[in-house]
Amino acid sequence: MAAVEFTEETKQQVERIGSADVVVGIAGAVSPEELRPRAERILQELGSAVSSLRFVFAWPGKAPASPPGESAADNPALALLPFSPPPQAEVWAGVSANQRAVLGLAASLNARVCIVLGSDLAALDARAIQLFAYAVLDRQCGLAMPVYLAARYDGLLNSGILSPLSRALYGRRIRYPLAFDFAASGALCGALSRSNLAAENAGNALLWPVTVASTQNAQVQVGQVHIDVHHKVATEGLELSAVLGQLVGSLFHEMDVCASHWQRIRGSQATPVWGNAGEGSDDAQPIDPQSMLDTFLLGSRNLDEVWRLILPPNSLLELRRLTRRAPDQFRLPDGLWASIVYDFALAWRLRTLSRGHLLGALTPLYLGWAASWVREVSSLSNADAEQRLEQLARAWEEKKPYLLSRWRWPDRFNP
Amino acid sequence: MWQQVEQSLHSSMGLVMNKIATMLPGILAFIVAFLFFLLLGWLVSWIVSRILSGLRFDERMGRGANAMAEFSPRATPSLLIGRIVFWCFVIAGVVVGVSALGTSEQIVSGWMLAYVPRVVGAAILLLAGNVLARFVSRSVLITGVNLNLSYARLLSMGVRWMILVLTGAMVLDHLALGSEIVELGFGILFGGIVFALSLAVGLGSRDLVSRSLEREAARPAEVVPPEKIHHF
Secondary structure: OOOOOOOOOHHHHHHHHOOEEEEEEEOOOOOOHHHHHHHHHHHHHHHHHHHOEEEEEEEEEEOOOOOOOOOOOOOOEEEEEEEEEOOOOOOHHHHHHHHHHHHHHHHHOOEEEEEEEEOOOOOOOOOHHHHHHHHHHHOOOEEEEEEEEOOOOOOOOHHHHHHHHHHHHHHOOOOOHHHHHHHHEEEHHHHHHOOOOOOHHHHOOOOOHHHHHHHHHOOOOOEEEEOOOOOOOOOOOHHHHHHHHHHHHHHHHHHHHOOOHHHOOOOOOOOEEOOOOOOOOOOOOOOOOOOHHHHHHHHHHHOOHHHHHHHHHHHHHHHHHHHOOOHHHHOOHHHHHHHHHHHHHHHHHHHHOHHHHHHHHHHHHHHHHHHHHHHHHHOHEEEEHHHHHHHHHHHHHHHHHHHHHHHHHHOOOOO | HHHHHHHHHHHHHHHHHHHHHHHHHHHHHHHHHHHHHHHHHHHHHHHHHHHHHHHHHHOOOOOOOOHHHHHHHOOOHHHHHHHHHHHHHHHHHHHHHHHHHHHHOOOHHHHHHHHHHHHHHHHHHHHHHHHHHHHHHHHHHHHHHHHHOOHHHHHHHHHHHHHHHHHHHHHHOOOOHHHHHHHHHHHHHHHHHHHHHHHHHHHHOOOHHHHHHHHHHOOOOOOOOOOOOOOO
């Protein structure tokens, strides 16, 4: 299987450093002048808990003023390792390419744990590092994923599609399957760094750590840690349909590749969670989702000919019934939403129509779900909204037999 | 008189029968040649497809295959090559069959042989135009809906018919059917559409356009309120 390619300079630096216990990698360009003091402060804060461990901080970029690879004078347990960033195509794919490079470096350094962090450095603090290291080193997790402190209207794409679909497929109850921050054990680093590199569009392939961990070995324990982080995602200039196409398209691709694996999985297993969940504010202002609902209604009036190629008649009928409801009565049932996404995944596999068109046609449906969701959770407390998310995820699991039937017998199965 | 009519009918029947008898071997040769090349085409395309799948041709094509799949979702490069090979043989079969027919009817076969490349070219143009019209109109429709344009369908239909009309004109031109009329008609049609739109905007909506431009120029820089909903 193909491996991440590094420049000769990076390879020499890796040889000079030799080995490490903990590799903390930043999946994006950062200033070494900012990174170095923060790394030193973290080690000071962690103190005796990590005194026996050797840390390497890796990031895509250029070396700081002092020679790279050389341990900081006042802290021999710390080494800095800049590396050449891999060629990048699109925003999210660029993050994944950097994450793979960091994991590849950790594998080369025979690290016991690799902690990958987002380039805004929001998660670069002692508590997050300690929790990730604790999950992997002390609790023997192969993979530790984050649970962010998110407001109830944040990350709707994750809540509505990525998280429940990943959970239903791979049987792991992970809140953020596509995260900026996560930690992997040394044993899993190699597999994660090589994932999807052999794919036909490797340059744009995203890294789905939970999928890799589940398909590599069903016995790999996956844990979650609460980190009070809110990443700043640069959304300017990004269109929802383009982002949805990239993220959901990548997950559909994983589905296609790992079909033989997820078809054997039934239900889901709880994952251990460490750290204290932060208290989110309950005073979220009610939001009017009318603009999202309008896009859905416009889609239902115009995209019927496209949806007819993808969705079975009963789903179309239910959607048509929904469009006739008053805006305040609009609710997209969880089961219907799950089956719609499953049908789109099947159409993606069968190439029923151009994949770009397919994911474009999913956007109004997603906005319909988002409008329904926003209206529903606006009156709930944060805890109740979390419960509602759990209910949604269970509905996706309950609909999995439908996906299996359609996936195995796409022509024969007629709902 | 009746004898003369009878004789005339007999001689014309004889001529027709003679003509059919002369052409029959040619028609038979045409059918045999066509069937032979059809079978050969099927066999060779099957062999080519097997070789290409053995060489993992589709995977090696990488991005090129993805780009092609956008236009023709179900077609893979190896499938496409297999089909091209098959249809090349079918066309060769038709050409050989027609020339076999031509040994008996030189004029017909000469005219047909000269026209076959044009027909093939026109068929390819028609197919490509249809695929392109469908793809572009669907792209416009989906993008329009995602941009919340209420006239997305109208826009999509306009684009579709423009491409189809353009394709039709190109096909007729390629077949050399009424070339001057087609060129003239197409020019008048397209020019007319553009002129009508110009008049509609310039005369019918003049006040609206000027008010809109004035409002745009006078509007202070808009402060966008922070988004409360985050999809990603």
